[in-house]
Structure formats: structure tokens, C-alpha cells
Amino acid sequence: MTDAPTAAAGAPHEGETRRDFLLIATSVVGAVGTALAVWPLIDQMNPAADVLALSSTEVDLSPIEVGQSITVVWRGKPVFIRRRTAKEITRAKADDTSDLPDPQADADRVQKPEWLILVGVCTHLGCIPLGQRTTEPRGDFGGWFCPCHGSHYDTSGRIRKGPAPENLAVPKYVFVTDTKIKIG
Amino acid sequence: MTSPTWNNPVVKWIEYRLPVFSFTQEHLIDYPTPKNLNYWWNFGSLAGITLTIMIVTGIVLAMHYTPHVDYAFESVERIMRDVNYGWLIRYVHMNGGSMFFAVVYIHIFRGLYYGSYKAPREMLWIIGIIILLTMMATAFLGYVLPWGQMSFWAATVITNMFSAFPLIGEPIVSWLWGGFSVDNPTLNRFFSLHYLLPFVIFGLVFVHLWALHVHHSNNPLGIDTKGPQDILPFHPYYTIKDLFGLGVFMLVFLGFVFFAPNFFVEPDNYIKANPMQTPTHIVPEWYLTPFYAILRAITFDIWFIPAKLIGVMAMFGSVLILVLVPWLDTSKVRSARYRPIYKQVYWFFVIDCIVLGWVGFNSPDAMFMGAVSFLRIGQVATAYYFLHLLVVMPVLGKLERPRSPPESISAAVTKETDTVTEAA
Ligand code: HEM
Ligand code: FES
Numbered sequence: 001m002t003d004a005p006t007a008a009a010g011a012p013h014e015g016e017t018r019r020d021f022l023l024i025a026t027s028v029v030g031a032v033g034t035a036l037a038v039w040p041l042i043d044q045m046n047p048a049a050d051v052l053a054l055s056s057t058e059v060d061l062s063p064i065e066v067g068q069s070i071t072v073v074w075r076g077k078p079v080f081i082r083r084r085t086a087k088e089i090t091r092a093k094a095d096d097t098s099d100l101p102d103p104q105a106d107a108d109r110v111q112k113p114e115w116l117i118l119v120g121v122c123t124h125l126g127c128i129p130l131g132q133r134t135t136e137p138r139g140d141f142g143g144w145f146c147p148c149h150g151s152h153y154d155t156s157g158r159i160r161k162g163p164a165p166e167n168l169a170v171p172k173y174v175f176v177t178d179t180k181i182k183i184g
Numbered sequence: 185m186t187s188p189t190w191n192n193p194v195v196k197w198i199e200y201r202l203p204v205f206s207f208t209q210e211h212l213i214d215y216p217t218p219k220n221l222n223y224w225w226n227f228g229s230l231a232g233i234t235l236t237i238m239i240v241t242g243i244v245l246a247m248h249y250t251p252h253v254d255y256a257f258e259s260v261e262r263i264m265r266d267v268n269y270g271w272l273i274r275y276v277h278m279n280g281g282s283m284f285f286a287v288v289y290i291h292i293f294r295g296l297y298y299g300s301y302k303a304p305r306e307m308l309w310i311i312g313i314i315i316l317l318t319m320m321a322t323a324f325l326g327y328v329l330p331w332g333q334m335s336f337w338a339a340t341v342i343t344n345m346f347s348a349f350p351l352i353g354e355p356i357v358s359w360l361w362g363g364f365s366v367d368n369p370t371l372n373r374f375f376s377l378h379y380l381l382p383f384v385i386f387g388l389v390f391v392h393l394w395a396l397h398v399h400h401s402n403n404p405l406g407i408d409t410k411g412p413q414d415i416l417p418f419h420p421y422y423t424i425k426d427l428f429g430l431g432v433f434m435l436v437f438l439g440f441v442f443f444a445p446n447f448f449v450e451p452d453n454y455i456k457a458n459p460m461q462t463p464t465h466i467v468p469e470w471y472l473t474p475f476y477a478i479l480r481a482i483t484f485d486i487w488f489i490p491a492k493l494i495g496v497m498a499m500f501g502s503v504l505i506l507v508l509v510p511w512l513d514t515s516k517v518r519s520a521r522y523r524p525i526y527k528q529v530y531w532f533f534v535i536d537c538i539v540l541g542w543v544g545f546n547s548p549d550a551m552f553m554g555a556v557s558f559l560r561i562g563q564v565a566t567a568y569y570f571l572h573l574l575v576v577m578p579v580l581g582k583l584e585r586p587r588s589p590p591e592s593i594s595a596a597v598t599k600e601t602d603t604v605t606e607a608a
Contacts, residue, residue: 042359045359045360045362045373046358046359046362047358047361047362047363047364047369048362048369051362051363051364051369055364071460073459073460075363075364075365076363076364076365076366076367076459077364077365077459078459078460121365124344124492125340125341125344125345125492126340126341126343126344126347127337127340127341127462127466128460128461128462147462147464147465148341148462148466149480149548150548150549163480163483163491163492163495164492165490165491165492
């Protein structure tokens with residue numbers, strides 16, 4: 001502290017904090033700049049404009065009989081449309097009060113009780129559950145059964161048993177006319 | 185090691201500017217190697233050779249392959265039927281993936297037996313685990329390329345695992361897909377990355393060998409080399425031994441290629457991908473089934489954490505935990521030869537891993553001999569996997585009384601000490 005060189009360093013002391021400031025400022029600008037430059041490289045992997053543009057589908061419901069199900073493609077995924085029988089509707093409503101892993105009332109999952117519209121993708125790891133045909137297994141609850149790891153869905157598409165954590169998703173849709181819906 | 189001097193003027197000129205000749209001399213010729221390495225030490229060089237075979241055949245396949253959902257499957261069929269020797273190149277690449285994992289798994293279990301991960305080789309081990317992870321990613325991406333039913337559904341199931349993470353899960357999945365399901369953008373990027381990652385592995389292997397060449401190979405006795413009487417130059421002693429091993433390995437490898445080329449594949453992968461129909465039985469390639477079994481073993485929530493998330497974490501954790509092995513094993517003795525109890529639990533662990541692999545092949549609801557479900561077997565095997573690494577290894581290292589290893593590698597052969605009479 002007392003010898004000449006350190007005494008001389010007294011003045012540059014100010015310079016040192018200035019240098020620190022410059023170092024930090026440069027690093028921050030550099031880091032922010034790098035982050036900004038990297039973002040396009042990450043975001044390019046998100047769905048592109050043309051993929052997003054393809055995101056709605058219209059479906060004519062008139063040919064579907066009571067008790068019948070059809071599968072349509074929406075955004076590259078299957079959408080299940082089931083015209084439920086009175087028995088299936090009663091069962092779905094009755095189950096509102098059972099012990100549900102992902103509780104939701106049947107009424108909140110349909111716009112018209114007869115038409116159950118679901119994304120046909122198992123919420124576990126994305127397989128397509130069986131049960132669209134009457135000849136396929138429908139699981140213990142009369143809805144769908146996912147063969148991949150054994151998830152059972154009920155007549156409202158709610159998860160009842162197995163590893164899937166959530167109910168089959170209900171896509172956004174509107175009734176354009178009484179017999180036509182637009183999904184997406 | 186004294187570097188030789190070169191007299192050839194061209195060699196001298198290059199050597200002065202870029203010392204490749206002395207580098208080769210030091211690392212491939214004079215490189216000091218313990219003289220007691222057994223055949224389990226062949227698998228490192230076999231892994232390197234297999235990587236090279238994968239890169240060469242892969243680059244050639246890429247000349248004929250089309251990464252588009254409408255053409256990928258057809259282009260692979262064209263490789264099989266029309267491209268000159270296309271069938272051979274594809275079968276070598278396809279079976280090469282399985283061979284690569286077989287070799288690397290043996291290489292890893294060799295390390296586990298002889299304590300090759302212990303000081304000062306921790307970095308070497310950790311880089312090895314990173315190589316394993318990168319290999320898994322590469323093989324998964326490659327498996328998607330032929331765009332068969334298994335390709336498509338493997339891609340769907342594996343990418344969906346990321347949806348297990350709360351909040352960020354869904355955005356990550358659609359980011360991986362580049363859409364709302366596995367589709368053309370997904371196939372395209374998988375091809376790009378499948379091309380890239382093997383070269384990343386190549387770089388990692390370089391660093392792996394760099395770390396190896398700092399402290400040199402471990403050996404079956406697990407003791408340090410003490411001087412020239414314990415070592416041999418790499419060339420010609422180990423070059424020739426590795427070459428012999430390569431011959432044996434090639435018999436097995438080409439045996440599959442020529443006589444059972446589809447031994448490891450699921451027939452469903454010869455059906456073109458159909459996004460509207462899941463095959464009834466989805467299984468990954470054999471080398472990933474142990475991890476698949478761990479994923480499916482978790483069918484119960486723990487507190488507020490859903491089963492799906494725990495399953496995914498257990499699966500990734502089962503590989504990542506290997507990074508900690510150098511610290512989980514608390515024993516001072518490296519080689520299992522001198523650890524009477526560890527030697528036994530080691531084999532128990534090997535069997536446990538094989539059981540996991542076998543469970544991963546079967547449907548969880550199926551019954552084994554009508555008595556116990558594969559799910560239950562998988563749960564027990566998963567529990568032991570973690571128990572072994574997290575409890576048995578640390579505790580055993582403290583409690584076990586190891587036998588004393590010989591003083592040196594040469595002492596072990598010159599003096600007939602009873603500690604070395606048994607074989608590994
Ligand atoms: C770490 C090394 C590599 C591994 C473990 C690996 C693994 C695989 C696997 C498992 C497949 C699926 C085989 C099938 O079922 O048909 C595959 C396919 C493919 N790989 Fe690789 N690969 C590696 C390196 C490379 C490299 C460097 C390229 C160069 C671009 C490449 C290009 C391809 C192509 C074009 C296909 C699709 C054709 C086919 O399915 O046979 N691979 N790879
Ligand atoms: S994907 Fe449906 S149960 Fe796993």
C-alpha cells in the first residue's frame with residue numbers, strides 16, 4: 001500500500017471499476033445478442049405457417065347412425081366422432097359422480113349429448129385407442145381401450161384405468177348447421 | 185518413450201510443421217499398455233470400428249434415401265431391390281446398429297467389473313456415458329427414417345414422453361414435431377440430426393481417447409502399472425490382438441447380415457407408416473427395451489407427481505445415474521477380482537439388466553408362466569436396478585473386506601501368489 005507502484009495504482013483504481021463496468025456491459029450485450037441470434041434457430045422448428053394454416057376441417061354428420069363412430073383426420077391426428085346411444089349417454093352421466101382420475105362432467109365434454117367429439121390420441125404416449133368399430137375392444141368402461149399400455153376410457157372419453165393421466169381431449173369445434181361441424 | 189528421428193526429408197518437413205508422425209508413434213505404436221489385458225479389452229476398438237462402419241454405410245444410404253413421408257418407405261425398398269448392393273449396405277447399417285450397442289454394452293459392463301471408472305478415470309467414464317446417450321438418440325432417429333409402422337409409432341411414443349413435463353411439455357412436443365403430430369417436418373429434421381449425431385459421437389470418442397491416454401488403460405488386476413516390466417507397446421502386441429478380435433466379431437456381425445438379416449427387426453416395420461392405426465404391439469429395438477421396461481414399471485403417482493412423469497424421469501435417470509457411479513462405488517479396490525461380495529452382486533446386476541430387457545419386449549399385462557405379470561417383474565427389476573446403484577454399491581464398498589491385490593502386474597505372474605490363481 002505504501003510503495004510507489006501501488007501508490008501509483010491509486011489513480012487507476014477508478015479505471016479498474018470502469019474496466020469492470022465495461023467488461024460486464026460487453027458480456028451482457030454479448031449474451032443478449034447471442035440469445036437473440038439463437039432464437040430463430042430454435043423457433044424454426046416450431047410449426048410453420050403452412051402447417052398452421054391447415055388447421056380446420058369440416059365434417060358432415062348426416063350419414064352417421066346412432067351407435068356408429070367415424071374417424072376423421074384433423075391436423076394429422078384422428079378425431080373420433082361417436083353418435084352415442086341413449087344407454088351410452090346415461091352411463092356417461094351416471095359416471096360423473098364416480099371416482100375419476102381427471103374429474104369432468106359429461107355435460108362439459110359435449111355440446112349436444114348425442115355427439116361425442118374427441119381427439120383420438122391416448123393422453124399417455126400418443127397411441128390411437130381401439131373402440132371405433134363395434135368389433136374392437138372398448139375396455140372395461142364401454143368407451144375406448146388403448147392397447148399400447150392398457151388405458152381404459154369411458155363413454156365420455158374420460159380416463160378410468162391405466163397409465164394415461166388425462167381424459168381424451170375435446171377439440172375446438174362448432175356446429176355450422178345441425179348436421180355439420182367445423183373442427184379447429 | 186523416445187521419439188524416433190525421421191530421415192525422409194518430406195516426413196521431416198511435415199513433422200516440423202505438424203507433428204503427426206511423432207503423434208502416431210506416441211499414441212498408436214509406442215503407447216504403453218498393461219501387458220495383462222484380457223479379451224474384454226477388445227470391445228473399445230470394436231466400438232470404434234463399428235462407428236466407422238456405421239458412418240460409411242450411412243453416408244452411402246443417404247445418397248439413395250429420400251426424407252419425405254411420401255417417398256421414404258419406397259426409397260428404402262428401392263435401396264433393397266434396385267440399388268446395386270443396396271440390400272447389403274442397408275443390412276450392414278441395420279444390423280450394425282445392434283452390433284454397436286452389443287459391443288458398447290459389453291464395454292461398459294467390463295468397466296463395471298474391473299472398476300475402470302475409479303480415480304483417475306472418472307472423466308473417461310462420464311464421457312463414455314455421454315457417448316451412450318448420444319448413440320441412443322442417433323439410433324432412435326435412424327429407426328424412424330424407413331417410415332414403417334414401427335418407425336412412426338416409436339417416434340410418436342418417444343416424442344410424447346416430453347409431454348409429461350408440466351407446462352413446457354406440450355410446447356416442447358409440438359416444437360419437436362414441427363406440427364401437431366409426427367409428420368413430414370419431423371421426418372426431415374430427424375434425417376438431418378441422424379446425419380449429424382454420429383459425427384458428434386466421433387468427436388466424443390476423440391475426447392474419450394484423449395482422457396484414456398492421460399492415465400492409460402486399467403487392467404484386470406485393477407492396479408496401476410509400476411514400470412516397464414508391466415507394460416507392452418501397443419503395436420504390434422495389441423494391434424494384432426485387436427485385429428484377431430475384429431475377425432471373430434466380423435463372423436458374428438456378417439453372420440447376421442447374410443444369414444439372418446431381419447433377426448433384430450419387427451416385421452411391422454415393413455408396413456408403411458399409417459398415422460391412423462397403431463400396431464397392437466409396440467416394442468423398441470432390443471437395446472432400448474430395458475429402459476422401456478423402466479418407463480412402464482411406474483404405474484403409480486407419488487404425492488402430486490403423476491405416474492407418467494415419474495416413469496419418464498426414471499427412464500432418463502436410469503442412464504444419467506451411471507455418471508455418478510465413480511462416487512457411488514466407495515470401495516478403494518478397483519477390480520472385482522479382489523472383491524468377493526461385489527463380484528457376486530455384480531452378476532446379479534447383469535441379470536437384472538437382462539431381465540429388464542426381456543420385460544421390455546413383453547406386454548405389461550401379459551402373464552409370465554400364468555403366475556406373475558410382466559409389469560410386476562418389471563417393477564421388481566426396476567427397483568433392484570436403482571437399489572443396486574444407490575444403496576448396494578455405496579454400502580458394500582464400506583462393509584466388504586477386499587482381498588489384497590498383488591503388488592504389481594509383473595509380480596502377479598512371476599510370483600505364484602494365491603491371490604491371482606483364480607480367473608475372472
Ligand atoms: C452412430 C452411428 C449410427 C447409428 C447407431 C445408426 C442407426 C441407424 C438405424 C438403427 C437405422 C434404421 C435401420 C432400418 O431399420 O432400416 C438407420 C437408418 C439410416 N441411417 Fe443410420 N446410424 C448411424 C449413422 C449414420 C450416418 C453417419 C448416416 C449418414 C447420413 C446414416 C444414414 C442413415 C439412413 C439414410 C438411414 C435410412 C435407411 C435405412 O433405414 O436403412 N446413419 N440408422
Ligand atoms: S399410449 Fe395409450 S396407454 Fe400408453
